[in-house]
Amino acid sequence: MIQLLAFGRFEVVRLLRSWKFLLITVGFPVVFYMLFLDDRSAGKVIAGTVPWRMYLMVSMCSFGALVASLTAAGARLSTERASGWARQLRITPIPAWSYVATKIAASMLVILPVIVLVEIVGAAFGGVELPFSRWVELAALLWVTSLPFAVLGVFIGFLVNAETAFPVVTALMFVLGYFGGLFTPVANMPGALRTAARILPSYHHAGLGLALLDGHSLGVEHWLVLAGYVAALGFGVVVKHRIEEARGIA
Amino acid sequence: MKEETATPTRAPEPVALASGAALRFHAVTHRYGAHVALDDLHLEVARGETVALLGPNGAGKTTMISLLLGLLHPSAGDVEVLDTSPHAAVAGGRVGAMLQTGSGSGLPPGVTVRAALRLVRSLYRHPAPFDVTVERAGIAPFLSRQTHRLSGGQAQRVRFAIAIAGNPDLVFLDEPTAAMDVAGRRSFWGMIRQFGREGRTTVFATHHLQEADRVADRVVVVNHGRLVADGPGATLKAAVAARHVQFVCDAPDEKQLDSLEGVTDVEVRGRGVRLDSLDADATVRALVEHQIAFSDLEVKGVGLEEAFVALTGPGRAAG
Numbered sequence A: 001m002i003q004l005l006a007f008g009r010f011e012v013v014r015l016l017r018s019w020k021f022l023l024i025t026v027g028f029p030v031v032f033y034m035l036f037l038d039d040r041s042a043g044k045v046i047a048g049t050v051p052w053r054m055y056l057m058v059s060m061c062s063f064g065a066l067v068a069s070l071t072a073a074g075a076r077l078s079t080e081r082a083s084g085w086a087r088q089l090r091i092t093p094i095p096a097w098s099y100v101a102t103k104i105a106a107s108m109l110v111i112l113p114v115i116v117l118v119e120i121v122g123a124a125f126g127g128v129e130l131p132f133s134r135w136v137e138l139a140a141l142l143w144v145t146s147l148p149f150a151v152l153g154v155f156i157g158f159l160v161n162a163e164t165a166f167p168v169v170t171a172l173m174f175v176l177g178y179f180g181g182l183f184t185p186v187a188n189m190p191g192a193l194r195t196a197a198r199i200l201p202s203y204h205h206a207g208l209g210l211a212l213l214d215g216h217s218l219g220v221e222h223w224l225v226l227a228g229y230v231a232a233l234g235f236g237v238v239v240k241h242r243i244e245e246a247r248g249i250a
Numbered sequence B: 001m002k003e004e005t006a007t008p009t010r011a012p013e014p015v016a017l018a019s020g021a022a023l024r025f026h027a028v029t030h031r032y033g034a035h036v037a038l039d040d041l042h043l044e045v046a047r048g049e050t051v052a053l054l055g056p057n058g059a060g061k062t063t064m065i066s067l068l069l070g071l072l073h074p075s076a077g078d079v080e081v082l083d084t085s086p087h088a089a090v091a092g093g094r095v096g097a098m099l100q101t102g103s104g105s106g107l108p109p110g111v112t113v114r115a116a117l118r119l120v121r122s123l124y125r126h127p128a129p130f131d132v133t134v135e136r137a138g139i140a141p142f143l144s145r146q147t148h149r150l151s152g153g154q155a156q157r158v159r160f161a162i163a164i165a166g167n168p169d170l171v172f173l174d175e176p177t178a179a180m181d182v183a184g185r186r187s188f189w190g191m192i193r194q195f196g197r198e199g200r201t202t203v204f205a206t207h208h209l210q211e212a213d214r215v216a217d218r219v220v221v222v223n224h225g226r227l228v229a230d231g232p233g234a235t236l237k238a239a240v241a242a243r244h245v246q247f248v249c250d251a252p253d254e255k256q257l258d259s260l261e262g263v264t265d266v267e268v269r270g271r272g273v274r275l276d277s278l279d280a281d282a283t284v285r286a287l288v289e290h291q292i293a294f295s296d297l298e299v300k301g302v303g304l305e306e307a308f309v310a311l312t313g314p315g316r317a318a319g
Helices: A002-017 A019-036 A052-083 A085-090 A096-124 A132-144 A147-159 A165-179 A191-197 A201-214 A220-246 B061-068 B086-091 B113-122 B130-137 B152-164 B182-197 B209-215 B233-241 B254-259 B280-289 B304-312
Strands: B021-032 B035-046 B050-054 B076-081 B095-098 B170-174 B201-206 B218-223 B226-231 B243-249 B263-269 B272-277 B294-301
Touching (some): A002 A019, A002 B113, A019 A052, A019 A096, A052 A085, A052 A096, A052 A132, A052 A147, A052 A165, A052 A201, A085 A096, A096 A132, A096 A147, A096 A220, A132 A201, A165 A191, A165 A201, A201 A220, B021 B061, B035 B061, B035 B218, B035 B226, B050 B061, B050 B182, B061 B076, B061 B170, B076 B086, B086 B095, B095 B152, B113 B130, B113 B152, B130 B152, B152 B170, B152 B182, B201 B209, B243 B280, B254 B263, B272 B280, B280 B294
Parallel strands (some): B050 B218, B095 B170, B170 B201
Antiparallel strands (some): B021 B035, B021 B076, B218 B226, B243 B272, B243 B294, B263 B272
């Protein structure tokens, strides 16, 4: 156990030390958010009862969590596997799963401040007003439900190599962002895309946040799809890990 | 090389302290798809030995080390490390290794050497003292450097430090000096010898005959997944010394040539003669003494592959 904690601490410290990474991870969603903020749309209400400004903030929280996961685990993991460090860890006493578990945990740790920061921007510039307890609830909800993103990041890290990591991660960010309705509300999309959005984790992640702010019950569908992603991607990670193990790579 | 030893009394539990074997291959075959990387391999290494695994690229050395570390599982046969399974030995922190990393450094990016070494130590229950490891590996001058700023030789040393940081009983080094210059190699092997003197078992893979001979108590030659030769380094000296003596001769007498001092094999093609000799000087002297008329004399060292042939004796050549 002490060994695992030491490894976790090492990973987190290493993550926090790389300022370039943090700048992209934290700065990107915030800048994006700022660009989207404009006075004309401030009063708009989208499909139903959610004010535009709330939609935008929640979307940017989801987008931030997605970006953090993909860059924290995805891109870095592929580099580490290429360098041989991942393999070196496998011949230390810590169990094989701890590497993956630590990566997921480290991603989750980075996601939390991203969500909080977007909330702060939302309160300061985005015109979102909420009771304090609601802010906390929203952050907690969006954080916990970011798990599928964190697992996705690790899965991608196992799938791509150091060269393909960048384009794949970038493409995923925008595909999941756009088609998940994080840049444009799904309600404004044509029918086919509206259906497509419902199979994406990004849509359901933001959906939970919006339901919370809207006072709706937190739809079962959202939870089911997100849990399904955790299970499927987790399974993917295990399978990929086993394959590489059998070949003696990872 | 079928040593049917008074084999595996199968130590029930890893209780026996110095029960002998540091590692054991028993009838191990390993395949990658259709390719047979190891073919019915038997090998036993006693504790405290420093053993070189010598062979050309693709001989099966890395596969052997991967099996010993539990990174691979044999297609058939048994691999034992410190009287237990490779996985248990690794999980117990009793094994350290320097793996081949291809183009990568094998080190975690974005941290100092110090931080990386500290981490690795913290993963073991009874690590060697930090300073001892630093001194042994000679990495004190660049402890504060970021891992991605190290030269190839420096990274190699850090990887050695990582291999021994957990105070292991058994260390595997897969082509450890690949990225080093001559001076670096010399001091590196000095470190390994020192390490062996402490009663630890060291197994290293190399394709440098000289390194194997100089450093190891015992040299195990593998080729095409089979054990080709096994013995003390001195046996190798002969192979290293093996030379081709080539010349042109009007009427070569194969029998006579074969009887010359040092000659192990004769090949005659028309007027061209090629002798394999373990002592080229003596062979050339003998040519003169026997008044054999030769021209275009050439003496060449043999390559590794041919050295293996010399090692294993004529007839048992191709693996």
